[in-house]
Amino acid sequence: MALSEHLLRPAGTPAASWLPSPGAGTAFAALTLALATLITGAFALSISHWSPLAIAALALLALNAAWVSGGAATALIGLLAPARPMPSAPDHWTPSSRTAILVLLCKEDPDALAAYLRDLGARLQRCGLDRATAIFVLSDTSGEALVAREEAAMRALIADGTVTYRRRALNTGRKPGNIADWLDAQGAGFDHMLILDADSRMSCTRIRRLIHQIETRPRTGLIQAGMALIPAQSRFGQLQRNAVRLMSANFGRGMAAWTGRNGNYWGHNAIIRIAAFRNAARLPHLPGRAPFGGPLLSHDFIEAAFLRRDGWSVELDPDLTGSAEDAPQTLDAFHRRDRRWCQGNLQHLLMLTAPGLHPVSRFHLASGVVSYLAAPIWLLLVILMASGAVPVSSALPFALIAAVLLLPKLCALVGRIARDRTARRRWISLRAWTAELILSSLVAPIMMIRQTGSVLSVVSGRDCGWKSARAPRWQPPRGLPESSAGLAIAALASVSEAGATLWLLPLILPLLAAPLLVRLLDAPAR
Template identity: 60%
Template sequence: MRGSIWRPSPLPATYKTLQTAEVCVEPRLWVFSTRVTFAVLTGLLSLAIVTAFAYSLTQWTLLAVVALSLVLINALWISGGAVTALLGLMQPKLPTKSLPDCSMPKGRTAILVTLCGEDPGPVADYLHKLAGDLVQQNLAQENARLFVLSDTSDADSIEKEEGAFGELIASDHVSYRRRARNVGRKPGNIADWLQRHGADYDYMMVLDADSRMSARRVRQMIWQLETRPHTGLIQAGIALIPGRSGFGRHQRTSSRLLSRNFGRGFAAWSGRSGNYWGHNAIMRVAAFRAAAKLPHLSGRAPFGGDLLSHDFVEAAWIRRAGWAVELEPDLVGSAEDAPQTLEAFHRRDRRWCQGNLQHLRLLAEPSLHPVSRFHLISGIFSYLAAPVWLLLVGLISSGAVSLAGALPLILVATALLLPKICALIDGLTRSKTAKRRVVIARAWLAELGLSSLLAPLIMVRQAASVGSVLLGIDCGWKTGRCRAWRVPSGSIEAAVGLGFAALTILMGSVAALWLAPVVLPLVCAPLIVRVLDAGA
């Protein structure tokens, strides 16, 4: 999910019974039992990791107790991900209701595409095709209307934007509006549309400039929302557009292998209290009105000001208003582009880090659903985990905390590998030919190798991101700030790796073999970055 380089077939029929007009008891009991299973298994796996670490300590000191506390924090985090993947594999493969060919929407849908300085050419090409495909799917303009909502402010970019959309505007396939003042960023842009046009539409679908949804998937999501009267938002699973660089191709492979199974597990325990990723989602206009006015955090950025990761908060607010928020993890017909270089990935991830840490100030908000509150906590820990791991590596490499035996490492590796193993099992069981199974196994091994190399690099950058936020450095939204923090070509990672290696040698620590999977990729970071960024 967010904060990770991989993120998310339909759901089991037991879950789909929510499509009836009455809210059934069965889905609620099903989700409740799944949540109990999730909590119990997460607790047991975390306990096993912490117990193994405690058993392996050669000496109990104050630093050892601190390390044990840090292990507990990250054990809960990685165990939750492992159990989510395991639950995805456990979901029954039952038939689901398919979209009727003759279905016609009862309400009107607005498809909102938000822009802020992005290249308008690919967006215009996509909307040309989508406009025609919507008609073929019985979604004429009286049923589904395309809106381009622009916050572009640069004069040259405005000229390019108006030229790219000129034909679509002239043919009335698209309604185009550019705000003179960028108040409230993307949430303010959508809130402005809601105030002007919301009364004319029943549903709204939100897309970013790099989002892509097929007309068939649009029609399917409208149908799903109309058959679930208590649902306020449905988030589609999101695949990745084919990558242009080695890093971009790696992300797409990770998404294709891992997202389907992990998404099924996430949907199973989140139930009617799912999350929102900011795009590729449909929602009722009436439900979104409950989230349109987001809180403005007092004080200065990075912890104050506008919410950067507004989507999690919007989902929590919609759920608090009594509407269900659901995930449909099917990836078909739903995609987005991804950063093609590690530097671009780190830049986006830095903004997400700041946005998720802002959620610390919202945890005490009254009347939030417990699962919505848990989503906020999970987003926060997705970034706090990195400095915790980094501190643990430092304590072990310095010899301040000494361990005997490999049992803790084996259990941590098991928890980290379990989502990948579950994804492999899911992919192999769905494959109908031996050739396809060979392709999946080969892709899985390549993804495992590359993600193992990248994990330490991302850990260092995320730890630096958390540190910069705690120091009060604001990187804002799509700005050139924090340039001084960005050091390209993996030099930061290499410096950290060499520091750990020197510390281990200097202190004569016996943990060198333990730390090799972390230290070696860090030392080789400049080469890894150069190879993976090629072709971007």
């Protein structure tokens, strides 16, 4: 697949990156506290009868209110904080350092990757980076047929020197272990490493800019690039891509502004200083058995935290230009990946008290944990209020929660329309935003049920494995568990005296329609 700058530049996205804004961290904390206090206070005032269950519900709602308020605060900062463009590499600049481009591969499609790498190698040569970079394909693929196909796809690239290919016989340590093995064997010959997954795509121009950025900032250990999504094959893929195009630029600017030197790492599409990473690569083996013990699944958050602990900056360059990845194209594929992320993020509970971590790094870890605990908390709150166990006399807290959840989308729309220069482009943006709002609102209850199932699976001690090809012996028809949950909530609300059926309809109706919605979203894109 040929790579082009146009493909990897979302429409309306500026080419500039963004430096942190002074005072943005304080503004983030103040906005988050204010919004969370507003929601929690409104909920407390609406409770008509206090009981131990009501007190527990208030505490749970306060936790989720803080989480959604943090997202809203980030979006507001992205919209309002003064932007300072980060200079690109000068036209005639050439790197004085050596950068290894590490492509991690494990049972993904090798043919698509080989086509991209051939195109990337040619582009690196044309833009003068071929002498300053080298491409390594580090494989953890197993299985005789998969290995044979992978080696056939890479054979021509190996022969002409475009890539160096290495497949491990033993996948010790999974992806972090693969990178650590490369560091021990060949890392001494390079100053930086650019980490790509098999489905990552990065343009030569963006690679050049990342190398320039890390070369000119000697205390920076890692720069995480923002990521667009490559064109989708399904309607669900289109929904994800549309959401990223509309909201990621604004949200990323806000996160870059308030995190500053205390950013995070998402595991790929990032450049890392090798001298800084050697110590961070020594990941702990968590005590006990999986799912909570054993190797860290979400290793990237921990690696970023260790870099900050050692005094290196971890920064986010939120520009989406020239940086992209693929996304799961069906709800089931998305859930399989999300289940691994759920287990990995919940493992971070054991890392929150690790000595020496920066407070913002601990916040990133805690936020990742809460991002998955939020789903069962919302579901439990719905059950408590629908059944009347926690009587609520006003719809105000629900309206406030909806408003705070909507705020990041509104900030993204305002920012995008402000950049659109014609009435036609503004209309296109508004239409795309409206479609994304409707579809994401329909999908959200389904995701809540599935993430609740993931959390319960981890808590019950079930290990998801890692890219396992094993399928369950029996799977219910698609959408049936979600529609059953919708029926149960509707029945509970209808027999209780809480009068909650009406305000629960935005949750119940998408769940009842889940079998239809799943098939609709998994259908091929137009």
